Amino acid sequence: MFSETGRTHEEPLSREERQQNARNVTRRAILDAALSLFVSDGYSQVSIRNIAAKVEYSPGAIYSYFTSKDEIFFALAEEGFRLLGAMQLPHTASDDPLDDIRGAARRLYEFSKAQPQYFALVFLDRRVPRIARESERFAFMLEIREAILSRMQRCIDEGIFAPTVEAQAGLRLLLAPVYGLVLMHQSGRLGANENTDALVHSAIETTIAGLRTGAVPASHIS
Secondary structure (H helix, E strand, O other), X not given: OEOOOOOEOOOOOOHHXXXXXXXXXXXXXXXXXXXXXXHHHOHHHOOHHHHHHHHOOOHHHHHOOOOOHHHHHHHHHHHHHHHHHHHOOOOOOOOOHHHHHHHHHHHHHHHHHHOHHHHHHHHHOOOOOOHHHHOXXXXXXXXXXXXXXXXXXXXXXXXXXXXXXXXXXXXXXXXXXXXHHHHHHHOOOOOOOOOHHHHHHHHHHHHHHHHHHOOXXXXXXX
């Protein structure tokens, strides 16, 4: 019997492979500990020493895997955005740009439910490093954003949304209530009888209705 790597199950791993596997396990433990601390305590309140204590390593051992706390954040942010990217728009636009736009907003919400810690880290904590510092690393997210904006522009060009709508402003208006409702849900500010799924659905459809009738362009707001 062979494994996915082509190795027989009975064949022992080499010393180098065992060492690499051990490093992978340790690196994963560091990332998991950091994610938990960043979300529970806030990024600015967490130190390398805190992370080291959680995984029961010395701070020096952490630095052999990551050069800084920021580097740990960027590794986690990349994981989170790739998980989100896998749920977002296909590269090929459908025949219905409105359905594409609606789906993008809904999938952002679904991501918040499937990966609440990643969502909180990359979207809700204002004190994390800006990913613009690692532009090449996150170029794939820019591509996704541009694809969604192109669908928004197509909705405007085809008369689905009012001509006064600007694509970027329209996208912000569509996603803002999703972020807000997720924040309220994650922070326990919604009542026990309030259905977050229904609220998000209503917010998306209400915003779409507003974009159909017209919105003040962002450039016209003083």
